Amino acid sequence: MPTLEDVAKKAGVSTATVSKVLSNTPYFTEATRLKVLQAVKDVGYVPNLAARALSSGRTQIIAVVFPHVYDPIFSDPRVLVVLEGIDAECRQRGYNLLLSTPRVVEGELDENYLQLIQSGYMDGVIALDHVPFAAVLEPVVNKGIAAVSIGGMARYSVNSDHYSGGRLLAQHLLELGHRNIGLIAVPEHINVGTDELMRGIRAGLRAGGLELDCLPQAVGDYSIDSGAACAATLLEQHPELTALLCLNDRMAMGALQQAHRLGRRVPADLSITGYDDIPAAASTIPPLTTVNQQSLTAGHEAARMLFDILDGQTPESKVIPVELVVRGSSGPAGGQ
Amino acid sequence: MPTLEDVAKKAGVSTATVSKVLSNTPYFTEATRLKVLQAVKDVGYVPNLAARALSSGRTQIIAVVFPHVYDPIFSDPRVLVVLEGIDAECRQRGYNLLLSTPRVVEGELDENYLQLIQSGYMDGVIALDHVPFAAVLEPVVNKGIAAVSIGGMARYSVNSDHYSGGRLLAQHLLELGHRNIGLIAVPEHINVGTDELMRGIRAGLRAGGLELDCLPQAVGDYSIDSGAACAATLLEQHPELTALLCLNDRMAMGALQQAHRLGRRVPADLSITGYDDIPAAASTIPPLTTVNQQSLTAGHEAARMLFDILDGQTPESKVIPVELVVRGSSGPAGGQ
DNA sequence: AAACGATAGTTAAACGCTTAACTTTCAGCC
DNA sequence: GGCTGAAAGTTAAGCGTTTAACTATCGTTT
The missing domain is CATH 3.40.50.2300 (Response regulator)
Structure with a gap:
């Protein structure tokens, strides 16, 4: 796999320049920019995400956490819809989605999950945190990672009304x-x-x-x-x-x-x-x-909120309006 | 965050020793092992996954790819079930799940997805690859990454019968x-x-x-x-x-x-x-x-197959038996 | 008693990127 | 013409692991 250095050589500049061009840091001429971009194409360079993560401390990964408790999460049709909303926002910003389904037994979170949180492998977390006794986000917040809860109570949360x-x-x-x-x-x-x-x-x-x-x-x-x-x-x-x-x-x-x-x-x-x-x-x-x-909206909003936090803002928690959908299963009392 | 070095200092050994103890490489005394493990606990050490990935070339991440084409994948209830099977196998082995939903327009895969594949960010890929013209796994295989297809045609695949x-x-x-x-x-x-x-x-x-x-x-x-x-x-x-x-x-x-x-x-x-x-x-x-x-089984089997490949084996593709479920919507022709 | 092989641990390079700090260049100004 | 400061790049130091290569120790064997 070609590295930054290969690109730098090809373009006749330093790796720092290449890195800066690629991350749109100001201060370089248009000529350099083009030279670098061309070299990137020529050698077929794709950044190594692990290296980038290690060096910059940011992974471009956000974790979606579905605690596995009481009602098995995988049988909840809402999950997929929420996920769709989150995915749409993330892909737009070039973030990737990590799925985590921690087990919660007797209020204790599983060890793997705790490790994952501590591992520095993600920039933010969105939790489908509808279970009051499963404070899935607690370790996340403690670690100082941006966190948004859907359907739970947290500093930042999205709830349906x-x-x-x-x-x-x-x-x-x-x-x-x-x-x-x-x-x-x-x-x-x-x-x-x-x-x-x-x-x-x-x-x-x-x-x-x-x-x-x-x-x-x-x-x-x-x-x-x-x-x-x-x-x-x-x-x-x-x-x-x-x-x-x-x-x-x-x-x-x-x-x-x-x-x-x-x-x-x-x-x-x-x-x-x-x-x-x-x-x-x-x-x-x-x-x-x-x-x-409106689970789809909830997914969207949660992701947007997370990115706002990552941008250094302090968004307000949101309450999403719900909608009564009247169909055929309800009718007048004593109907014919 | 405490690093390997902190642990090493605390235990009075080198970082190499710590690393080896943690990865169960042979050749160290039980005493050292305990010393190190104790130090790990004392300083609250958790490995940095990005660093590990960069150094070892393995990320402990496997990507699940759901191409977003024709029928929006998120409306397919099978997806969640397949995911559940995969998740179960992965968590058992300490692997994490990355979700990717590449867009496919006119047979072309989206650029982000291609980049992700090239980025070295995952050890293996499982694709819900039911669309013949969306050869989602092609770039993966070309890159030499272990790949298993569910419902598609590939070197390694799991199909229902x-x-x-x-x-x-x-x-x-x-x-x-x-x-x-x-x-x-x-x-x-x-x-x-x-x-x-x-x-x-x-x-x-x-x-x-x-x-x-x-x-x-x-x-x-x-x-x-x-x-x-x-x-x-x-x-x-x-x-x-x-x-x-x-x-x-x-x-x-x-x-x-x-x-x-x-x-x-x-x-x-x-x-x-x-x-x-x-x-x-x-x-x-x-x-x-x-x-x-049997989507759940398919998920399980696909994940197992992937891990077999990662272990250096060459498993056989699987065909999963299906089951006719007779319920009330079918009855004798001309029934009463 | 020398030689040897296994065992136990260390050193240091490497992984590929980002970024703070630095150097060079050059336009503009008095 | 010398000074200033912004612009355009470069250098090199990390980031936290893993791991190949090396050293040291010690119990056996000849």
């Missing part, structure tokens, strides 16, 4: 006339975002005169199967229910399936709503009413 | 008594795997006395919407159809939706099959009969 999402959803069902609403929830404090969502739902219901804690609830684990199981339980114990409010789309899909099995027509007999607007939500039968939390 | 998948699917429909089968396809030669799949379907149909080319076909683009559109066209022009064979799950989901709209009961009036067994396939209504192509 789950509170509003919850309110919108509750309001939507209330407007359709539903008073007998069942909730398919998850354990408390599993996820910061979900807690916010619950707060929003509570507020929305209260605005319509309903008290969340008085509604029938079943606790699932975000999975499709748990949604089906919860729906079965709720509908058996509370046949009067006309709506099921599910805290994510996958559980809603499970509920939809279960309703179908039980012969409940959706939305005529039973309205079902989800949360997330995963791709599949648009093509269930009937399509799912849900809330789109 | 789509041919058998196609046969199984065709056979399944034939056994259910279907003779009027419509095909929801995609343009030819878009994807090596899909071409194989078509070959399998053709063979399976032929074994039952049907000729693929005589069946009604509509051409989609893998998306849910295109599946719905194709189904609409086919069912209108060929109301006699009792089965729709779709080349992927997403198009099958679209077809399912469309059948529902048209009032065709599935599977009583119309059987629909998919391909891929994406997570959502299990929870459509009715659940989708499809073929699971």
Whole structure:
């Protein structure tokens, strides 16, 4: 592989000049610039990133961290979308993406991850940090590396406005006339975002005169199967229910399936709503009413924020508006 | 950050000794080993990966390449599953994952990607290389970097047995008594795997006395919407159809939706099959009969193969068996 | 007792780049 | 014509590892 020195020789200048030309440091003539660029082409020079990293202390790598805890991250369809947003911003700036999926057992981060953080191998970190007890970013911040959290609480973070999402959803069902609403929830404090969502739902219901804690609830684990199981339980114990409010789309899909099995027509007999607007939500039968939390935007914003920090700025944390997506799975209470 | 030298000083040995102890090179006493290890702990030493990479020429990074072409890679649910398999193998061996999504326009790879490959920043590459005209691995192989392809044709590759998948699917429909089968396809030669799949379907149909080319076909683009559109066209022009064979799950989901709209009961009036067994396939209504192509296994196998190559071996390319998953969307022709 | 081979550790060069500090050149000015 | 200061390059010192080549020690063998 040709090195800087080869280029320098070919161009008849010093390696320092070549380096400066390539990094656009001022103070050299146009003639030199062209000479160097030509030489780069002639010898087929490509910078060695490891050498550059060692010398400059910057790697042009940013790590995306998906803690592997509770719900296996790889089964979360949002991940890929967030990643897409991040990737778009990074490629634009010539940064590369390193993927890390640290294990978190009993609140302890795995050793490899800690080492990676310490290794000086990345300029910044973006974490899908939705788990309150997995403070994935703590070692990063301690090390003084730029860090942005998506869906978590940190100095710099990007969050979807789950509170509003919850309110919108509750309001939507209330407007359709539903008073007998069942909730398919998850354990408390599993996820910061979900807690916010619950707060929003509570507020929305209260605005319509309903008290969340008085509604029938079943606790699932975000999975499709748990949604089906919860729906079965709720509908058996509370046949009067006309709506099921599910805290994510996958559980809603499970509920939809279960309703179908039980012969409940959706939305005529039973309205079902989800949360997330995963791709599949648009093509269930009937399509799912849900809330789109704009994961793509979140990815973009998080990356932009990170680059702002790297530029020495101190950006504000962002809250991303969500959007109620009304589809066929919700309808008027007591509909024909 | 403490360096090797700090450790060496603390332990009262040379940096070379420290380095060797840490890399388990033979020839040092247990006493020295302990002394060094203790010193490492005392000063909180973590190796600098950039320096290690520069010096040793190995980075402990392997790149996963998802060419961004035709169907945006980020909308393919398989990606995440493959990634999970690769990740598991890599973390076991202390390797890190770099994500690259090169753009491919008119058969040309983007410049950044080429640079990345040349930059010496990775020890190996795994490509989701299903696009024949995007020879993403070519520059990698030329550079002499270990490379494994998933779903492509390369010296080392991992492929699902789509041919058998196609046969199984065709056979399944034939056994259910279907003779009027419509095909929801995609343009030819878009994807090596899909071409194989078509070959399998053709063979399976032929074994039952049907000729693929005589069946009604509509051409989609893998998306849910295109599946719905194709189904609409086919069912209108060929109301006699009792089965729709779709080349992927997403198009099958679209077809399912469309059948529902048209009032065709599935599977009583119309059987629909998919391909891929994406997570959502299990929870459509009715659940989708499809073929699971074992993407997780593919990820695992590809990574293992890559590490074998890095170990100096010359592994055989693998074909991964697929599995027909019969669910509720397919039933006897002319069912009640 | 000399020679030898294994074992245990050291020295120092190399990896390819960046960058602070320095030198040279030259236009502009009094 | 000498001085100044900006512009254009160069020199060389790192960055933190790895590793080939070397030295030193010590227990065996002849």
